[in-house]
Amino acid sequence: MKILIATEKPFSKQATDGMAAIAREAGLECALLEKYASVDVLKAAVADADALIVRSDKVTADVIGAAPKLRIVVRAGAGYDNLDLAACTARGIVAMNTPGQNSNAVAELAISMMIFMARNQFTPGTGHEISGKRLGIHAYGNVGRIVARYGRALGMEVSAYDPFVTDPAIFAGDGVRMASSAAELYANSDYVSLHIPTTAETKGSIGYELLMSMPQGATLVNTARKEVIDEAGLMRALDERTDLKYITDIAPDTAAELAEKFGKRFFATPKKMGAETAEANVNAGLAAVRQIVAFFKEGVTKFQVNR
Numbered sequence: 001m002k003i004l005i006a007t008e009k010p011f012s013k014q015a016t017d018g019m020a021a022i023a024r025e026a027g028l029e030c031a032l033l034e035k036y037a038s039v040d041v042l043k044a045a046v047a048d049a050d051a052l053i054v055r056s057d058k059v060t061a062d063v064i065g066a067a068p069k070l071r072i073v074v075r076a077g078a079g080y081d082n083l084d085l086a087a088c089t090a091r092g093i094v095a096m097n098t099p100g101q102n103s104n105a106v107a108e109l110a111i112s113m114m115i116f117m118a119r120n121q122f123t124p125g126t127g128h129e130i131s132g133k134r135l136g137i138h139a140y141g142n143v144g145r146i147v148a149r150y151g152r153a154l155g156m157e158v159s160a161y162d163p164f165v166t167d168p169a170i171f172a173g174d175g176v177r178m179a180s181s182a183a184e185l186y187a188n189s190d191y192v193s194l195h196i197p198t199t200a201e202t203k204g205s206i207g208y209e210l211l212m213s214m215p216q217g218a219t220l221v222n223t224a225r226k227e228v229i230d231e232a233g234l235m236r237a238l239d240e241r242t243d244l245k246y247i248t249d250i251a252p253d254t255a256a257e258l259a260e261k262f263g264k265r266f267f268a269t270p271k272k273m274g275a276e277t278a279e280a281n282v283n284a285g286l287a288a289v290r291q292i293v294a295f296f297k298e299g300v301t302k303f304q305v306n307r
């Protein structure tokens, strides 16, 4: 049986070596397709694969159609909005993610982005300290919880809101104030760190009103997905409120215009780098292969996302 690791943005060699070793030990073949130039190359490579591991690579119905033997797809990472789950389900293909494996890397980036913006993108001039400021965590999953912990360690007053985490004891146990709504969180946070997934409900959900409600000098930090931002609303809010800032790890469609209009109040990384650490590559990559081995050998579907 063959596992194809198809990553437009490659894992570290340490990760792919470790992934191949686990596959070999389990008697599975492992092929590597990195930095592929087109979807046709991916379709050709997946033709004889029984299992597929990807990062943010799009696994569309078209790709699945080109993979007649495919039984499992693992997104080595948290967000699986790049997988066509309906197409997987229609073919009886199990789709999984590897939750938590790259969370620390993303959380560290989110914290560093706050400091980067507080210090004028590391250019001359007087900046701010993030200690003593109010940090709002929007969605309290694996990444959000780590950002909350690091924020507290840096002396921030941390609040969080997550429509799916409703037990006050979870927040209280972490020393985090539970906000009553997203609106309340934004209105009371000097920094908001976004950790919501892209879903039909969240697409375009962060826009003009939430941004305008933020306190003077506030910064929105996005290490989640670009799709959750209403870019027209963002543009309008940054235009009207010359104190607001936006930093993102996923360049908006309007990045060039935002950069030109808002200078040091806007920043987008050139390529998504939240999970780009050696540690996260190893954690997520090895977990993906282990999940595939457990699926083939023992039928384990613990991290299945298309039940």
Ligand code: 3PG
Pocket: 009, 055, 056, 057, 076, 077, 078, 079, 080, 102, 272, 273, 274, 275, 276
């Ligand atoms: C995730 O959802 O896990 C992150 O966005 C990481 O994405 P990447 O594997 O493309 O870096």
